[in-house]
Amino acid sequence: MMAQTQLHCVCLLTLYLTTGHGQEGMFSGPLKPMTFSIFEGQEPSQIIFQFKARPPAVTFKLTGETDGIFQIQPDGLLYHTKPLDRETRAVHKLEVSALDAHGATVEGPVPITVEVKDINDNRPTFLQSKYEGSVRQNSRPGKPFMYVNATDLDDPNTPNAQLIYQIVMQLPKINDVMYFQINNKTGAISLTLEGSKELDPIKNPSYNLVVSVKDMGGQSENSFSDSTSVDITVKENIWKTPEPVEIVENSTDPHPIKITQVRWNEPGAHYSLVEKEKLPRFPFSIDQEGNIYVTQPLDREEKDSYVFYAVAKDELGKPLAFPLQIHVKVKDINDNPPTCPPTMPVLEVQENEGIGNSIGTLTAHDRDEANTVNSVLQYRILDQVPKYPREGLFVIQTYTGMFQLAIQSLKKQDAPQYNLTVEVSDKDFKTLCHVQINVIDINDQIPIFEKSDYGNLTLPEDTAVGSTILTIQATDADEPFTGSSKILYRITQGDNEGRLGIVTDPQTNAGYVIIKKPLDFETAAVHNIVFQAENPEPLVSDVQYNASSFATFNLFVTDVNEAPQFSQRVFQAKVSEDVAVGTKLGNVTAKDPESLDISYSLRDDERGWLKIDRVTGEIFSVASLDREAESLYRVQVVATEVGGSFLSSTAAFHLSLTDVNDNPPRLAKEYTGLFFCYPLREPGSLVFEATDDDQQSFRGPQFTFSLGSESLQNDWEVSKINGTHARLSTKHTGFEEKVYNIPIRINDGGRPPLEGTVSLPVTFCTCVEGSCFRPAGHQAGMPTVGMAVGILLTTFLVIGIILTVVFIRIKKNKGKDNAEGAQASEVRPLRN
């Protein structure tokens, strides 16, 4: 009872506190299914809830998993009497029933769930106080090789049971480097990168770690911790790169041949080989014991080393470790004979090559390994073709293959070519190589004249240019048709003026001496000629031209009487056409090679305009000149030697005349048929044309026209059409039936201007059908009317006959005039 009272007080206090927080209704209420969460480890006698009884219920009963901890008072107050422990029971399933006064259940039982909330009231604990493990040297970093494991009784869903592992200490610790690491969640221990590299059982076979575990994720100061000791043994790794392998090439042993092996640390690994380079063939294999084989003979000359990888994998095909690099070197044996150069070497030797001089090298090849006895070659000459002039002309250096001249210099005349057979040998093989040696001609022979003196030759000085006067001949013993044997001839003395030339026949080397310029007795009567014969190619240094390359020849030139020679072939002069008679127009000069006097004369002076001074050659005018007759006057001048054979020669004298305005203008033609019909009905006009014989400007003549007499101005008018044409017009109609001669003044406007007055005949006549009817023979004027009547009366009959005759004549004239007028003048007869 005491306990109950005590309990009562506590519960009232609690209620007070909760209501004080304004939570009325949360701690009391009618009976219904409810769930409560209560932290474990709390003080006992804690009130959980106050159920309110509803009549007829008067009391409550508690059943279920009370574990002797939960109680309910008859008034409905639910509480627990001891601290809860989640680790004992995390959830209490209770039932509350409401009873009436008779103890009969009137409500429920209603499920009431009490969840026990965890508090961190349990330490993590390692399952073992001491762990032992082992690891292979060079194990993959991060790959676990052992675990530590701790437990914590607290709720695994709360931080209270969240464990963190940590390595606290590593013994020994070298250079402060951790070789081991732990997964802080799983407790898995593995090697660090450094550990994978550095661990070595020889240096230190065992390590000790202190590993701690903390709950609360290691984050809280209130976390509990535990620690354990881990002993680790380091074991040797047998997954190691094997030593490089050497395989002798071209092996005849049966294949495959084991060459090396690899082993994984544990049995059951799957081995394979991986090529490093892609090869056309891969002559290696591995079996499942890790033995590596070469499967066929190797050829060092094809490939002298191989590198590939050995891989170990687990059942799932995952690599167990890093691949191992396998190195294979192929060892040389002497299995290749020496080989000659792909094309036969052709060497060239000059004729004057000295004894002992290098004349070329034969380089043979050997595919076996360089700088070993397998590829060292030796050379030996076996044969020489031809063996002329003797055998053994050449030697070859045993190890370098260099050829030398052994005994003497070569001569192309002896043999232009030698074929050598050379034996090339290595340790075990011999090969024959062929070499061709060509002998090259050099210019070591000088041209030699067939004779040293070509004697005397006499020629007249007028020997024609181009004549061949002499053939000379030298010979050269060098190789024909080369620059070493071709001969060029020169004249070194006796022909300073270059009158002679020499042409060489390319086939025979004969030299033809020809005359290039005329010979001249007066300047060079004797030529003491020296010929030299040379090669276009220079001679080799120790050979010189000597006297045999020179020859002499004397050429005597005889005199021939030659005609005088004019200094020019054409002499020219230019004067104005109006120069006075007797003016000097020019002069000509000629000289006689024999220095005889000269007499000049003219030929073809057809107009008789010129004369020449026989002694001086001066030319004068002897008449007035006329450009309009000859603008360029050509005559011949003749120079004749005085005495001797009176030889002569001619030249031309061209006199060009410049124009002077010395011709007055005139009518372009004779105008005879101009007429007007009489009587004139109305004023008319006609056209005429003028011309001038002087040289005209490019514009043509620019004449001006006017009436020649003042008195005619009342009857006539002249008007200019253009530079050459003008129009004559009548001013009235009162003209008589007769011929008017109209004087017309024409001015040429030149410098100075020249003027001419011409007479233009214009006829007024009776027209019959547009043609002029004119009595024949009356040129001066027409007869008067009285005379005409007299004539009519007396000769009436005769007139009829005359009329018929005249009619025919006029008609004939008219046709002729019209044909001319169409071109030059216009005649417009006025009709009735």
Ligand SMILES: *[C@@H]1O[C@H](CO)[C@@H](O)[C@H](O)[C@H]1NC(C)=O
């Ligand atoms: C650690 O121990 C617990 C309880 O024995 C077990 O459930 C768990 O699998 C273990 N963990 C490891 C990594 O061995």
Ligand SMILES: *[C@@H]1O[C@H](CO)[C@@H](O)[C@H](O)[C@H]1NC(C)=O
């Ligand atoms: C646990 O390890 C993880 C990854 O290694 C790391 O991110 C985490 O910070 C570690 N936790 C503690 C508490 O050290």
Ligand SMILES: *[C@@H]1O[C@H](CO)[C@@H](O)[C@H](O)[C@H]1NC(C)=O
């Ligand atoms: C192997 O050697 C023999 C002579 O010893 C030779 O004839 C053959 O060509 C060689 N094979 C190769 C692949 O070098």
Ligand SMILES: *[C@@H]1O[C@H](CO)[C@@H](O)[C@H](O)[C@H]1NC(C)=O
């Ligand atoms: C050298 O050999 C070549 C062909 O190999 C042949 O044409 C030539 O005539 C030979 N010369 C001599 C001098 O035998």
Ligand SMILES: *[C@@H]1O[C@H](CO)[C@@H](O)[C@H](O)[C@H]1NC(C)=O
């Ligand atoms: C050539 O002419 C020279 C000089 O006139 C003379 O001495 C010589 O005898 C002549 N030679 C011959 C072969 O006629």
Ligand SMILES: *[C@@H]1O[C@H](CO)[C@@H](O)[C@H](O)[C@H]1NC(C)=O
């Ligand atoms: C010039 O030299 C040739 C050989 O090159 C020789 O035969 C000849 O006798 C020499 N002539 C003289 C004049 O020395």
Ligand SMILES: *[C@@H]1O[C@H](CO)[C@@H](O)[C@H](O)[C@H]1NC(C)=O
């Ligand atoms: C004309 O003679 C003079 C000397 O009399 C001379 O100087 C001139 O060159 C000569 N002219 C011609 C064309 O010969």
Ligand SMILES: *[C@@H]1O[C@H](CO)[C@@H](O)[C@H](O)[C@H]1NC(C)=O
């Ligand atoms: C001048 O005039 C005449 C007549 O009209 C004509 O025939 C002639 O062609 C002309 N001459 C020139 C140069 O125009």
